[in-house]
Amino acid sequence: MDAFREAIRSERLAAGTRLPPSRVLAADLGVGRSTVVRVYSELINEGWLTALHGSGTEVSRRSAELTTKRARPRVPASRPRLVHDLRPGYPDLSSFPRDEWVRAVKRTVSNAPFEAFGYLDPQGRSELREAVARYLARARGLQAHADNVVVCSGAAEGLRLVAAVLAKAGVTKVAIEEFCLHTQRPALLKAGLEPVLLPVDADGAELAALDEIPDVGAVVLTPSHQFPLGVALQSDRRAAAVDWARRRGTLIIEDDYDGEFRYDRSPVGALQGLDHDRVVYLGTASKSLAPGLRVGWLVVPDRLVGPIVEEKGWAEESVGFVNQLAMADFIESGAYDRHIRAMRTQYRRRLQQLVETIGRECPTTRVTGMSAGLHVLLEQPGRSGAELVRRAAREQLAVEPLALFRNPGSASDRDGVAVGFAAPSASGWSGALDALVRALR
Missing domain, CATH: 1.10.10.10 (Winged helix-like DNA-binding domain superfamily/Winged helix DNA-binding domain)
Known part of the structure; x- marks a missing residue:
């Protein structure tokens, strides 16, 4: 409150x-x-x-x-009225492929079996689970099968389900990155789990700390594109994470929130591809399509499918069958791949414009975060993130302070603002970028 x-x-x-x-x-x-x-x-x-x-x-x-x-x-x-939105994690909703989505809805509703209109299987429609498994195997390098996919309403629900199952299995501590999405820690606490922090440097989470912390039963990572610092978990640390999980009989929870968007090379394969028995994969259409669809998925080891489905339960709110079937059609028809390719091109262009403009107009501003995802981190000598947020508000611009994503107990003194470049419409992008430059000057 x-x-x-x-x-x-x-x-x-x-x-x-x-x-x-x-x-x-x-x-x-x-x-x-x-x-x-x-x-x-x-x-x-x-x-x-x-x-x-x-x-x-x-x-x-x-x-x-x-x-x-x-x-x-x-x-x-x-x-001031905020008219420009450069908060991290928001896609360009004006580019939502309405026509193709409507066609997918019409096709699936017209052809859906009668039983689809009844009570939903808490694991999700088989059509969507099969489509997701095939897509993730092809695009993200997962070892995925429809039987291991659980449909959920997004990454937040997915983490809540996994946390509840871990707590019931006797896990007491879960490691998280010292900077992370601000909903992760509350989700673990609500399940009765104690979050312990992993430092993050230029190579991603420092996983050596895991062996120094007793009783850690799982770790939550954003290996493809750390949120919000924007670095990738380097290959030796990816291997170390899997080795730790195997040695300790523990679990890795991989949040692949925007893994499709890499601009300087092909997207890095998901960590789950290294060991499907020790990694739970969280995926969502919130960044690639729209958060309002409330469509996400878990890919879980065989032994966890039953407990997670049971935790989700028949009474749990589920993704509606129309969105499930439409999403399955959208993927299988190739429309999902076409949309991601188009948005990747658009977002790559915006990122390049942002970096070039700030470098030219605000040379003391440090821009960090690899060429991926939907945001960058901006840091200015002598200015705190809170001050930059206030300056942005005076320009009718919304950005987020890095402190919002710093977990209590972190020893890091990094400060700045996380700036998204995806949310504005095509017509609003230049105005948003101009407002950001004015705030940084």
Whole structure:
């Protein structure tokens, strides 16, 4: 609740900003839906949020007045409207292939068997599991079979399921990277697992630390493109991770959140391809297509299929059969590959423009992160990430501070902002880039 208030006060959530549905936010944060509903209700009562009948919840238009009264009682406040979104992890939604998706929906709904309209198998439709297995084997180098695929609503749900199964199996500690997606740690804590931190350097997570930590039963890694620092796990460390899992009888949880987008070479194969019995693979269409589809998948070892499906359960919210069948058709028809190739070209061009423009206009700014994914890390001497976020807000631009992704207990003093380059539409990209340059000057 305090985080919401602070986000509104600091203008990261501007008046009128639409908030995610309680069910979606609960899944992303790994908390119960009732918790999100309670927080929304209390913030509505306090005047920070407004409930829109039939349309969800948004930041109240009165929030600027509340912030002015509580934080700066004698100074009139003007709150800039954020019009450019360069937060990391968001794809260009304006490029969603509507026509091909509609055709896939029509084909699959017209031809779907009657039983598809009934209660769903918690493991997911066989058509999608087969399509995903074939795609991942071809595009990401996985050892995948449909029987090992579990359909889920995204990486957050996938991690929640795996964490719950690990806890029931007696695991007490799970290693995570010292910088990571800010939903990972809460998901582990909710399952009753203790997160322990791995330092990250230019070669990825420092895996030697695993042998120094007793009782670690699993490790969560982003080996193809570390989030948010943007480095790849080097080959010797990839081999070391698999060797550790084999020696200790432990598990690697591989979050391959944007593995398709590598611009300077062919994408690095998934870690799961080295040992399908010791790696759980998390994948999603959120970055490649759109997060609103809520389509993701797990590829798990044989021994974990039953426990994960049981944990997911018949009562668990599942991806609707229409999206499952449409996604299967989208993959099998080749439309998914065509879309990824088109977006890879577009994002490569944007990344090149961003690097060249900042190098020319803001030469003291350090741009890091390999030529992959949907974001870079920007660091400026003498300016904190929080200051850069404030400067960006004055230019009506949203970026995210690196501190948002630093786990408690990290010894790293790195600071800066994570800047996405994918979210703006084609027509909005140049304006967003100009606003970023003004913020950095």
